[in-house]
Every structure is written in structure tokens, then in C-alpha cells.
Amino acid sequence: MATNVDADTLTSEVLQSFSTTPDERLKQILGSLTAHLHAFVQDIAPSIQEWEQAIDFLTRTGKTCTDVRQEFILLSDVLGVSMLVETINGQETPEATDSTVLGPFHMVESPARELGDDVSPESEGPRCVVSGRIISIDGTPIPDAKIDIWQADTKGFYDVQQPGIQSVGNGRALLRSDPEGRFHFRSVVPMYYPIPTDGPVGELLRATDRHPYRPAHIHFLVTAPGYRELTTHIFIGGSDYIDSDAVFAVKGSLVKDFTENPDPEDAARHGIPSPFRHGRFDIVLHPEF
Structure with a gap:
């Protein structure tokens, strides 16, 4: 050499x-x-000093990662890389529901719950029902699909961000679709929230005069034998920051109206106070290649 x-x-x-x-x-x-x-x-x-600063930034990013926080995923998110990877891979399955980012908070195992359960039993605030079906690209229902759900509360916090305030598993659920592919659950209407800014990624956002906020959403990770795994969100229509997501993850097809239902009989049937809000979200999976 x-x-x-x-x-x-x-x-x-x-x-x-x-x-x-x-x-x-x-x-x-x-x-x-x-x-x-x-x-x-x-x-x-770059100058030698700038190169050393870059190495220090990446080193601190790694040191910020814990069992319940993934700063490198957060860095990938705010640079748009996570969404770029999702978009490239989504081009292979255009008939399926749009995918979007996993995010940094899928760090603990969701508790198994029954259809119709309250997935946020410790959270206070406006209640909602989310329902839909898991179907194949030809409309065939997919029974017993595994639906992993996680979301923030009405103050914009995930369980792992508030040890001692929320129990691990609040705002999370592992559901199974019924024989007709249907699912439904109760929860609180999540709030928009800032991504963590107390680490290197926060420094980057402040240095570039970018806000850290994500619009209100609920995460879904859906799997079923013979189908490609899907990671997606349902975004709450009308949420603040819906047009300027800090991680560039909003797709129009994933924005759903959570309409108010004032019917007390419907509320009683769901075991929820009246009025409540209802979001509908059908999820289409693509068969494995």
C-alpha cells in the first residue's frame, strides 16, 4: 500500500x-x-476539530441508548433516514397499507389484552374506540393476526418515559384479530408530543432551529403467517404538527378522523363514557413473496 x-x-x-x-x-x-x-x-x-466533534456526537448518541430508549433510531428518524428506508421497502407492496417508522419507544413487550379492552387503563382524558379489520390485498379477512399497539397518553408521554407514574405496559397491547379479521380496543385520545430532546438529537434540533414535535398517533405492528410484517401508524386528523412531523412520517392515507359519537347506548356497549371519539382503521397486509 x-x-x-x-x-x-x-x-x-x-x-x-x-x-x-x-x-x-x-x-x-x-x-x-x-x-x-x-x-x-x-x-x-472538515477541520480536525469538526471531525472530533462528529465522533463525540456519535459516541454520546450511543451512550444515550438504554433498554427503553434508542437514540440512534431517533437520530435516523430526524434525519429522515428511517422514513426513507420504509418508503423504499414500501414500493415493493403498493397494495398494502402504507408503512411508517417504528419510532424509539417500541422497547418493551406489550401486554396481551382481549379485543375491546382498555389499552390505557391508567391514563386520564378523552376516551376513544379504535376499530378495523386486518385483511389481505384481495380483501380476504386475516384471522388471528397479531396486532402490537403502543401510544402516548393525553399529556404526550409513553409509559417508559414516566417510571413511577405510568406502569410499563400502559398504552400498549398485544391483540389478536377475530375470525373475520376484526379488532377493536378502547384507549385515550393520544396527544401530540415532543421527541426526547435531552440528548444529542435534541442538540441537533436546537442547532438547526427545528421543532421536536410529532402529531398525535397510535403505533401498529401487525404480523400474520404468510404475510409481510407491517409497521404503521394511525394519525389523528386535525392534530397539531400533522403537516410538520419532526420525523417526516405522516402519510395522507394514515390520517384518520376520530369523530365524536354522542350516542350513550354505543358508549355503554363499549364500556366507555359518553360522548367518545371513534377512529376506524382497516389494515391491508401483503402476502410474502
Whole structure:
């Protein structure tokens, strides 16, 4: 290997070092990463101090990760990378419900609950019912699909953000669709909220004069044998920040009106105070390739 090289020669030598990588996909990824990363560095020509700051930022991002917080996912989210990955993969299954980001709070196992249960029993505030069906792209209902749900409360907090205030599992549920593919559950209408800003990602947002808010939503992760896994949201129509999500995850097809239902008999049937709000969300899965 040469001892005195210019920038372009150095890039070529690094690329050559990966030429015997046995795994062709890994070889492709490392080659592309090297080429783009070296081009980026040449483009911005960072000072040594700036390079050290970048290393420090990434180091602190890793150190901020815990069992209930994933700062690297948060960084990927605010840079739009998470949504880009979802969008690229979603192009393979255009007939299915739109996918969106997993987010940083899918960090604990959701408790198994029955259809119709209250998934936020410790939360106070306006109540809602969410219902829908899990179906295939041809409209066939999918029974016994596993539906993992997690959401913030009416103050914009997830359970893992408030130890001692919320029990782990509040705002979460693991449901199974019925023989007709149907599901329904009770909850509180979630609030818009800021993503965590007490770490490196928060520093990035403040440095770039960006707000940290996400519009109100409920997360869904749906799986069923023979179908591709789907990670998606239902966004509450009319929520603040619906047009400026900090993680770029809003898709128009996922915005649903939570209409007010004033019928006391409907409320009693659901075991919920009247009036309540109702959101409808049918989820379409794509068969595995």
C-alpha cells in the first residue's frame, strides 16, 4: 500500500481493501458507503476539530441508548433516514397499507389484552374506540393476526418515559384479530408530543432551529403467517404538527378522523363514557413473496 496518496487514491485503496469480501451484499454496501462517505468528507472538508466533534456526537448518541430508549433510531428518524428506508421497502407492496417508522419507544413487550379492552387503563382524558379489520390485498379477512399497539397518553408521554407514574405496559397491547379479521380496543385520545430532546438529537434540533414535535398517533405492528410484517401508524386528523412531523412520517392515507359519537347506548356497549371519539382503521397486509 502506498504511503503518500492523494484523497482520490486513498478512496480507491479503501475500496480495493473490500474487494475480496465473501458476502456480495456486504461488499456492495461497504463499497457504496466508502464512496459516498469519502465524497461527503471531500465536499465539506472538515477541520480536525469538526471531525472530533462528529465522533463525540456519535459516541454520546450511543451512550444515550438504554433498554427503553434508542437514540440512534431517533437520530435516523430526524434525519429522515428511517422514513426513507420504509418508503423504499414500501414500493415493493403498493397494495398494502402504507408503512411508517417504528419510532424509539417500541422497547418493551406489550401486554396481551382481549379485543375491546382498555389499552390505557391508567391514563386520564378523552376516551376513544379504535376499530378495523386486518385483511389481505384481495380483501380476504386475516384471522388471528397479531396486532402490537403502543401510544402516548393525553399529556404526550409513553409509559417508559414516566417510571413511577405510568406502569410499563400502559398504552400498549398485544391483540389478536377475530375470525373475520376484526379488532377493536378502547384507549385515550393520544396527544401530540415532543421527541426526547435531552440528548444529542435534541442538540441537533436546537442547532438547526427545528421543532421536536410529532402529531398525535397510535403505533401498529401487525404480523400474520404468510404475510409481510407491517409497521404503521394511525394519525389523528386535525392534530397539531400533522403537516410538520419532526420525523417526516405522516402519510395522507394514515390520517384518520376520530369523530365524536354522542350516542350513550354505543358508549355503554363499549364500556366507555359518553360522548367518545371513534377512529376506524382497516389494515391491508401483503402476502410474502
